[in-house]
Amino acid sequence: MSQNQSLFERAQRTIPGGVNSPVRAFRSVGGTPRFIERAQGPYFWDAEGKRYVDYIGSWGPMIVGHLHPEVLEAVQRALHSGFSFGAPTEAEIEIAEEICRLVPSIEQVRLVSSGTEATMSALRLARGFTGRSRIVKFEGCYHGHADSLLVKAGSGLLTFGNPTSAGVSPEIAAQTTVLEYNNVEQLREFFGSLGNETAAVIVEPVAGNMNLIQPTRAFLTALRELCTAHGTVLIFDEVMCGFRVALGGAQALFGIKPDLTCLGKVIGGGMPIAAFGGRRDIMAMLAPLGAVYQAGTLSGNPVAVAAGLATLRLIAEPGFFEDLGARTARLARGLSDAAREAGVAFSADSIGGMFGIYFAPEVPKRFADVTQSDIPRFNTFFHAMLDAGIYFAPSAYEAGFVSSVHTDAVIDETIAHASTVFSTLAA
Known part of the structure; x- marks a missing residue:
């Protein structure tokens, strides 16, 4: 053996x-x-x-x-100062400033520990900001394993989600509508009937979880226009493609500005760190400022932040x-x-x-x-x-x-x- x-x-x-x-x-x-x-x-x-x-x-x-020697050196320096504090550090400010500098749509950012935590928190924030419950995702896009995102499309053109995982209740799945990626006509039809009830649309602006699928410019443009017209929060899940396809992410490459962005992977350089951020007025809804609660014991871990900062500085060359x-x-x-x-x-x-x-x-x-x-x-x-x-x-x-x-x-x-x-x- x-x-x-x-x-x-x-x-x-x-x-x-x-x-x-x-x-x-x-x-x-x-x-x-x-x-x-x-x-x-x-x-x-x-x-x-x-x-x-x-x-x-x-x-x-x-x-x-x-x-990479520069990332390794940064991690070693951080380790000698301590593994975790459960209290703020200057390095957290530095990586937040760097993310806001590199991604123009992000005015404020909250650090978390995983991509799932980032997307889950962004959706809760969008619901709290809009006072609505329904969300839209696209078939083949993966946004982590939060209950409301583990759904698939049923039969018919505009169908509500059905659970794809045991343990996800039909009531939760029913709040998610699944549409076809790159289908502008279907998107417009949905917004024509349910746009004013929709809290958020979440999308991988470059899909990587159904293999690599690039968006059409018409698709991303329609998303932005429709979300703006109906007061719906547009969330770009750039956990995978952020800082992978361009320095400012897919949104910089295509010139489309979302309301919220989820990041991960590259911003940790291999360490467990992620983030979500966006418009200042939406982010102001987060605790301790607002009524939308989100917290994390290891959020902004100093070792992970060190690896992420070193990586971001290398790719900005x-x-x-x-x-x-x-x-x-x-x-x-x-x-x-x-x-x-x-x-x-x-x-x-x-x-x-x-x-x-x-x-x-x-x-x-x-x-x-x-x-x-x-x-x-x-x-x-x-x-x-x-x-x-x-x-x-x-x-x-x-x-x-x-x-x-x-x-x-x-x-x-x-x-x-x-x-x-x-x-x-x-x-």
Whole structure:
């Protein structure tokens, strides 16, 4: 029995499913999860000492690579001052100032410890601000595991949510309407009937949880116009794409200003930290100023803040995102070319440091398109690349991530291995 298998069997005795987050279990691709022991730069190593090129980057945060010396130094300095205080620190002010400087729509920000906490709190704040209950989300977008967000669309054009998780009551799910991503006509129809009852619309402005799906400009523009017209709070969930696709996030890239923004991942540089922020008048509703309660024992943890600040300062350097975007585009283009030469139906897309790979002839525009891709062929590809030491996301429904230390040589090595795998798939 391999060391990874042994660890997985041991883990399942004390951890449900053997993992602390479901996608890590390899259920959708089959096989045994790799248990990681260490990481450096664009690589990590499993319990058996095998090295992998890492294209998940802790699901986005490792934008400057693993153990970047400046981030490591910042964390070490913070550790020598204490792990946690439960009281304010100057560093919390510094990271809040940096976030407000880099994301113009954010006038004030509250630090939390996870993306789920950020989106959950932003929705509560929107409901408290508007005095309304209904929210809108989009099929295929994931905003954490708060009850009101674990819903899917039913049949028909405009349908209320049905729970997709046990433990979510129908009454809570019924307050959520699920619409189709990038469907402007459906969005306008909804607002025509229920817009004045809707507290908030929450959306991934660049979706990464149904694989990478880019928005149309018409979709984002309609969202902003309709929310403004109906007094609805527009929430951009940039937990994944914030500081990933551009320095100011997707909102800076597309020129659309939300009312509230949720952030995470990159702002912690690999440490557990997230945030939500936006218009000053909305944020003033939060305790201790207003009636919307939110609190967190470890919010603004000094070690996490140190890692986040160091990361934000690195990615703010001139040319960082131009170089990152070029590297990611090189990967997507190279994989597409290799598949085409082998005669395999495949497409790829990228934006900033995010990319998507699809066993489909065209890049999908919505969740329904993703479900039509060749999932079994993706699974075969995933395991063949894993055997070659290339670690892509273990699901056809997850985006991938490139860091600033994935050199051209690393990316070209990945494309070369993929070319061999595509030839096998075509045989």
